[in-house]
Amino acid sequence: MIRYIIRRVLYAVPLLLGVNILTFLLFFVVNTPDDMARMHLGQKHVTQEAVEGWKHERGYDLPLFWNEKAEGADKATRTIFYQKSVGLFLFRFGRSDSGREIGADIQQRMWPSLAIAVPSLLMGLLVHISLALLLVFFRLTYLELWGIALCVVLMSVSFLFYIIGGQYLIGKLLQLTPISGYDGGINAARFLILPLIISVIAGVGSGVRWYRTLFLEEVEKDYVRTARAKGLSEPRVLFGHVLKNAMIPILTGVVVVLPLLFTGSLITESFFAIPGLGSYTIDAISQQDFAIVRAMVFLGSALYILGLLLTDLSYTLVDPRVRLG
Amino acid sequence: MNAASDALHAKAQPETATALLSVSDLHVSFRQSAELIPAVSGVSFHIDKGETFALVGESGSGKSVTALSVLRLLPHNGRITGGRVNLGSTDLFGLPEYAMSAIRGLRIGIIFQDPMSSLNPVMTVGRQIGEALRLQRGLQGKASRTRALELLDHVGLPNPQRHLDEYPHQLSGGMRQRVMIAIALAGEPDLLIADEPTTALDVTIQAQILELLERLKRESGMALWLITHDLGIVAELADRVAVMRAGKIVEQSGSERFFEKPEHPYSRELFTAMPRLDACLNRPETQGSEPLLVVEDFKIHYPIKQGIFQRTVDYVRAVDGVSFSVAQGETLALVGESGCGKTTLGKGILNLIENSGGRVRFDGSDITELDGEERRKRYAEMQIVFQDPYSSMNPRMVVGDIIEEGLRALHPAMTETERRERVEDLLQGVGLPKEARLRYPHEFSGGQRQRICIARALAVDPKLIVCDEPTSALDVSVQAQILRLLRDLRDRRHLSYLFITHDLAVVAELADRVAVMHRGKIVEMGVTRQVLFEPAHPYTRRLLQAVPKLRLSKASASPR
């Protein structure tokens, strides 16, 4: 078991390396630091001095990969690649283009992201799985037909409309909760209810359909017939047998997104003015702050790879066929 | 608890009729894209207390559907459109759904064909038995566990303590079927339905399970409803027999009378179609000719990798140093149970699986040493026909294209007309009409598809055909036709066959020589008559013992 974990972690290293190199190429090779400086400082009216100054402030005045002019080991280390990218591995994110410490920002902003993402996930799972089980229980009835039709309709509405509609309806008309904003500590709950409800409802369409497909696949299998032949009632069959087997793909599907909860939902945070990592990224994109975007890309990738690792692990833990194979 | 007490109450009522189960005029249909397709059309029979009733039929006859209808366990597109089923004095079709819980498992138990898929893969054996015990007997906790162990012991599972906490995939096929039987017996039902209980099992295990069923029935006085296509099994176990065909029962009588003199032409057809072991006694011996295929010390080993860096620690010896030869015009049968390596060997000789050592000499030259074009052409002189007629053809190609594929690859100079003529010849040669070349595989039956596969193999004029269980997935009557076709083709074209099978009676019908395989090695090889009637190796003897007596000879009278 430990050996399996070690093997998977070893495989993750070249992946991270690959991500790092890819992002580096994307950011620095397609557009040179000169271009970036010019774009930030305005196009026509910049002097070369200003460009050099901008680059020097941010450490972009070094060669990309290999420094001829330096001595010894510095040939490799006094380069943009080493300074900017290798540091990421050690989670040294450096400074943003506007001068703030990225690492500190991340640490502070990840809590609000989690505060909205984790309850959404859990509530979503609960609601969607229950509704899906309900649809499966009422198979081949009109209730199921209308249920599926409703799911398709709900799925066809853009997430943005749910947010806007929800904010307008509940925030403005009924005035039940604040439209947006955030507060520290326990007061946060007031601000989180609306985004929570909206993300659960917005996900009903696709979520229920997805889980329903999983359940239907299991319901067709032979062991369900054996369970019925034992005299089990239909609800017992669904909960005791079908759900248990379907939990394997469900669980592994959940595990894969767990690490990404940290980065938060960009849209939700933005619309509801929640100061999480998602809105952090969006602001960086609109301000064209390369340093932050780079850091978030790396963080996101690292977390995704962690998610893959956890998925494999959970398979071995949850599925006895893999564990005791 | 309510279900259990209700059922006990139901048992206490005096039986007004002697029949335990009586089925009258049952009609069942399936809904398929807005059409109602009948599966059972007016079936009537009865099963008495304590007797073994056999419902015999080929695939599609509706025998399994009948059993599922009695328990109202049809799939969601199945409809019971008429008839009555009485269990004692209870009308089963009149009961509401929740009342069926008191019948299923408690009064009627059922075991299915494939124990691997019929058991929940993520629940331990103990929990699955415990579930039945809790529902039907009201047992929980320690009492439940004790009873479960008793049941496992009763069904002959060795080491029940250990297996109780294991998962189904950790047990062998035979053990899983025993567990299924234990679950079915947990409620101590009056009637046990066994739907093809041994079809998915190896031949030696098959015999054990049948023995077990017989013993259990004797000891508890429960009735056994056996559903099968194998007349051999029926002969060993049944008191009464009913033959089903296309949704109707064509003949029903006591077992002795049935086997002495079957009345209905279909029943007689089933009898004559069965291959028998004594078929090899009357055939003339083929003269020795030069060996066409010589296999020397052939090995196929799969590496087992472990550890952080996945180092190879050991090998699975699927084929472990096998040597044999096949002469021109000769048929060598390769016999063994599942997992012995016979299919791997067959595919390995054709280079469809990488080998780990050994030589293959074909028509004089060593083909394992060849390369490129030469290799492609030589290997094409050996062809293969697979077991599953459904997955051995590309569903998106028409039959004509399927058959001429080899021609296009090896004889690119042929014109389209020449190819078409050849395809039509081949189709007629295997007993299919010329127009078949324009249709898709799914429009044909299993037997017809095998004919197409044979035509495909013949298209490139091979000298040897590896037949990998070509008739195992077919009904017995179709099987006889295909075997006849293979014999004709062999005689007409002077073909050699490497015939892979697990069925010794089929070997007797077709093969000149037999090689018995066990765990990757050939344990006995010789002339068919000798191996089958004077077996030397203990494994061969075990295989022969498992053959139902009915298959021994055509002259076999009353089997009990």
Place this chain on the structure above:
Amino acid sequence: MLKLLWTDILFFILLAGFVVLIVRARGREHLRRPWRKVARSRSAVVSLVILLAYLFIAVLDSIHFHPRNQGENGKSQYQAEVISVLDSWMTPIRTRVEKTYSAPFSSYAYAKEMIRQPDGSQLWDYPRLQYGSAHLADPEHEKTADILATGMKGLGEGGLIWLLSASLVIVWRSRHDRIGLAESLKRIALGRTEIPWRAVLLTLFLILGCSGMLGELGLRYHVLGTDKVGEDVFYQSLKSVRTGLLIGTLTTFATLPLALGLGILAGYFRGWVDDVIQYLYTTLNSIPGVLLIAAAMLIMQVYMARHEDEFASLALRADFRLLFLCLILGMTSWTGLCRLLRAETLKLREMEYVQAARALGVRQGVILMRHILPNVFHLVLISVALDFSSLVLAEAVLSYVNIGVDPTMESWGNMINGARLEMARDPVVWWSLAAAFLFMFNLVLAANLFADAVRDAFDPRRAE
């Protein structure tokens, strides 16, 4: 003078490819069968009609040209700007730009301003719109009647076209099924045909009728109101159709070759090829999609800034940005399909008919083309159909984050974005949002229903 933009050319190539596929499918029974099944589903054909309506608009909007006008010296010359056939057709609506917001069918602007009265004094009130209901002398009383009358006229026009189409259908079916005209009419009217023609014709009537009404009314009113700069919202919504459709379809140019090629190669050859390809798509997949798109768009902006002279006109800039967005979306979404194809190829490789082909001496390449490819194609089809709606939805989200299409390009995302910022106003400016919602919802719902029908028909597990 025709001037097709890059996106236009690619779009037409794609459509042509589609037509070729359809023609080839007609000759193959194993492809005709599932499509016949799709054709029998009522929801599928209704969705198809709606999708074709959207397609019609998108095609009209993709034929760009330089409009001609009379120069001063009497010779006709081409203007510098580039407009599409749709633009040209909708010129009356396109050019009637108000000053600022106005509600649907309104005669007055949204905001009060100082109106100079005929007698010289100034009044602080809602001004009459320059174009909307400008023909009415007394809007309060005349409007309802005028709307009804114009609406009826439009309905009539649409109805006439519909009658023509319906007759064509009836004649065609009567020829095809070799029955009399009366019999064909009866069958279609009672809904007894195999393909649900009645549903098709009803939907067509709805579409043509609405188009007729909106068309006539649009000439006199702003049927969906105007936006902040006074542009007719109805016109904007129609223009956004092309954007949405292009994003849903052009991405396949980037996705298909990568997913198909790499997926099949990885599954068939396994070994190191498989390892490399798996490494490739895992690495790509681990970069969060939105961030990758954002990074790519940033890079594109820097590139465009650097090569400013190549992007002379606004239309060219917006077009390039759209094209780039499609390609980037394609490059970030090929991994899902690739994984599916790889898994399916791994399974197919072990199929006995592939082994039989090898025994028959068929070469690897031929096996890939004749056995593997046709048997994974249904996955490609299902994937493309399912992805279409998520791509259209994604555009809206991306525009919100400013990494979508150019803000000057009409798209539902931009409409929502613009409207959202104004929601704080009182009374609420709801019509842009509503229009975007309606048009987008219709398209996505139709696409989803159609994709479902395609999946049900092509999924081999649900076959016969």
